[in-house]
Amino acid sequence: MKNSLGRFVPHGFIPYESDEAYLKLKRHTISKTLSKNKDKLVSSMSQLFDILNIKDGMCLSFHHHLRNGDGVLNMVLDEIKQRNLKNMVLAPSAIFPVHAPMVELIKSGHITKIYTNYVNGPVAEAISQGFLKDLLLMDTHGGRPRAIESGELKIDVAFIAVPTSDKDGHGHGISGPSACGVLGYPIPDLYYASKKVVITDHLASDINPKDIDGNYVDYVLKVDSIGDPKGIQSGTTKPTTDPIQLKIARQTVKLMDALGYIKEGLSFQTGAGGTSLAVAQGLKKIMEEKKIKGSFASGGITYLLVEMLEAKLFEKLYDVQCFDLNAVESYKKNNHHLFMSASTYGNPLEEHPIVNDLDVVILGATEVDLHFNVNVTTSSSGMLMGGSGGHADTAYGAKCTIITTNLMKSRLPIIKKEVKTITTPGSSIDCIVTERGIAINPKRTDLIEKLKDSKLHIVPIESLYAYAIKMTGNPEETKMTHKKVIGVCRYRDGSVIDTLYQV
Amino acid sequence: MRRSLLFIPANQPGMLQNADVFEADAVIFDLEDAVFASEKDAALELLNAFLDAIPLNKVEVMVRINGLDTDQGLIDLKHIVSEKIDTIMLPKANLDVLNSCSDILDELELNYQMLKRISIVPIIEDADACFHAYEIAKHPRVSGLLLGAEDLAKDLEVERTDASFEIFFARSQVIYAAKAHQKDAIDTPYVSTKNEEGLILDAKYAKSLGMNAKACIHPNQIDIINEIFSPSKADIEQALRIIKAMDDPNNKEKGAFSLDGKMIDKPIIERALKTIEKAKKYQLI
Amino acid sequence: MMIARCGTIESNDCLITVQRQQAFELKIDSIVFDQFGKQIEKVIKDTLTSMGIKHIYVHIQDKGALDYTIKARLITALKRLEKTHAS
Secondary structure, eight states, X not given: OBOTTSOBOOTTSOBOOOTTGGGGOOOOOOOOOOXXXXXXXXXXXXXXXXXXXXXXXXXXXXXXXXXXXXXXXXXXXXXXXXXXXXXEEEEESOBOGGGTXXXXXXXXXXXXXXXESOBOSHHHHHHHTTXXXXXXXXXXXXXXXXXXXXXXXXXXXXXXXXXXXXXXXXXXXXXXXXXXXXXXXXXXXXXXXXXXXXXXXXXXXXXXXXXXXXXXXXXXXXXXXXXXXHHHTOSOOOOOOOHHHHHHHHHHHHHHHHTTOSSTTOEEEOOSSHHHHHHHHHHHHHHHHHTOOEEEEEEEEOHHHHHHHHTTSEEEXXXXXXXXXXXXXXXXXXXTEEEOOHHHHHOTTSSSOGGGGOSEXXXXXXXXXXXXXXXXXXXXXXXXXXXXXXXXXXXXXXSEEEEEOOSEXXXXXXXXXXXXXOSBOGGGOXXXXXXXXXXXXXXXXXXXXXXXXXXXXXXXXXXXXXXXXXXXXXXXXXXXXXXOEEEEEEOTTSOEEEEEEOO | OOSEEEEEETTOHHHHHTGGGSOOSEEEEESSTTSOGXXXXXXXXXXXXXXXXXXXXXXXXXXXXXXXXXXXXXXXXXHHOXXXXXXXXXXXXXXXXXXXXHHHHHHHHHHTTOSSOOEEEEEEOSHHHHHTHHHHHHSTTBOEEEEOHHHHHHHHTOOOOSSOGGGHXXXXXXXXXXXXXXXXXXXXXXXXXXXXXXXXXXXXXXXXHTOOEEEESSGGGHHHHHHHHSOOHHHHHHHHHHHHHHTSHHHHSSSSEEETTEEEOHHHHHHHHHHHHHHHHTTOO | OOEEEEEOSSTTOEEEEEEEOSSXXXXXXXXXXXXXXXXXXXXXXXXXHHTTOOSEEEEEEESSOOHHHHHHHHHHHHHHHHHHHHO
């Protein structure tokens, strides 16, 4: 069957209807599971598997705060392999190249189903090539807590990597050799999984803050190392020096200004890539000149946002993950730098998710189409290389969603008639900023009105598309006939917004 | 009336395709110093094909050909002249080379039945050219002079410095020669592309001496150059006030009038008109 | 060895190698082969036709070059090939 965006939805899944359909859903959560265990320390992963009686077909979950330096998921994979467990379901909030050992287990049927919000690297390729025997279910950062708290995504064991923990499972991420800062993503796992295990490389006492509440933790395993600090801190880059990206960043700041968003009380979110950082830098400069104080910046926190907080350009930072050590330090010391769980961040069923308070969010895209639908999940050939993460959540919540992108990348126009995979629907997307002009979603007549006397180069998206095609020529469409379904992209409310196919 | 001119290596397709993205007033497609000797043939072919295929967005199109003392220079000129370009930038310029270039352009424009008249920006990059800047600027095809300080320094056998005393005389020569003939005085590029502070100081200094534009070798320099060589907000406001006062019936009859205790006479009025013309051109008002 | 080349494997460029031989042969390696393979072939064939060249080996290593770049690099490579013959 087809959903409201005209995309195929496999049998057994709810088709996407609209970005407001969640309003009809009632929030009901299963009960939070406290632990009755007093003696939580275990001596090895093997002992853990024995005690927990981890069997074929169970669902194991993980968070991705250790990013491409994560060691914990691979430790568990090792144990699965050794015990020859089959048909395991994994629910890591994100998968990185460091998780390459998963490929073998996928091919051999040890792992047959995966829930995640983002996947990149060898695992992404293997899944795209059709090796996962069951399906890949992709959620958003806000949709995953929704799925977990409702019981829809049933987790048997949550493996929670915690940089510093005591023997009772109280812990945090701000100290220890593998310090990674805020631990926003594992909170739903901590509350709602049947069994919860803390894996740490740094046992301590007097834990403060108790970002991980040991009352929910069943077992604690100390290992030599939970991850590689270099890989953990791979989140942030530097602001771009590429002249094209800089132009896009400059135009983005000018657009925000022209739309009247750069004013007292501004709430703002941007990513950690080179262009996003250049936008943040440009915004910082103009806020300093105009002596403006924003209300908050949110999301994954980088050193630039910390600088803005310290310069009192924002009242608060709401942090769901730290992208670098400056962010970790700031969270540690500054009581205006606040913890935010994944649910508080973007769960559509939360009463007041932070994303709904955003004025402006700056996001990227691998493809955009003429309906303003955005793809951040696959390349234009359909190969998995990302996932929504917080994209669909922030795009919905923010008053103004701005996508920054080159018009073309190596002869391939970024603007298409139809994107290969819809991650975020066009109804959530307001502006596309390219080096050749800015397109505003025609539905946003209010923004178009504000820009009518602007000197910015505002053009219909069809013009940008036509310009790109004129330069590159018309790309041949890759035929998608008789392709095997390998997974689905789920929107925040759990409905299927698009299907993923084998390449 | 340019402010910024961006050098673009002609043999790099990625750079050609983005030439008009950067809001420079003019782009200079460089067939000379930015291209290896063995690739000059490839560069010319590529630039020609590019200009034929890809329309450029409201920017002045200049081409720096190879010196006319070389075979390649003559080949460049013969093959690049078309309605698609506006200006030839002439390296190692002197009066003879300038006159040759103009003669060849006369011939080509006739043969190609061109409607457009190609202008020339000679590059003053040796001591001799410096001395003859006045005569060079006088030539009717010349629309501006560019100072090429790096090569000039080699000719003078001196080091280029940020303080730039060594090129003070050359800058003055270019400025006075250009202004005497109402042509553009274009300052030499600032080559430390990562040094933003240094660029600002250099550009402001050049402007204060009388340069009205500056060439650059990296797109990240353009915004700064455009800002410095544009009339400031204050200048524009003042110019508008002067023009408004001029239209006042009380002031219209007099040759000069008073505004804010200062005497406003013909030169000041003309300067105000020029400022407004520039402001309109650069879309500042 | 009657071989000549022009271009680079930088982004947005292509490296074209041409060699004299008795038949026509075209080898295309492109990062956008799926989307533009046919178009690349057309540009190369049209250019060869316009220059009256039939018997040639052409190898293009393409990194997303637009049509004008492919055409220019091919023409220069062929002109260079002419020169090797002349000398």
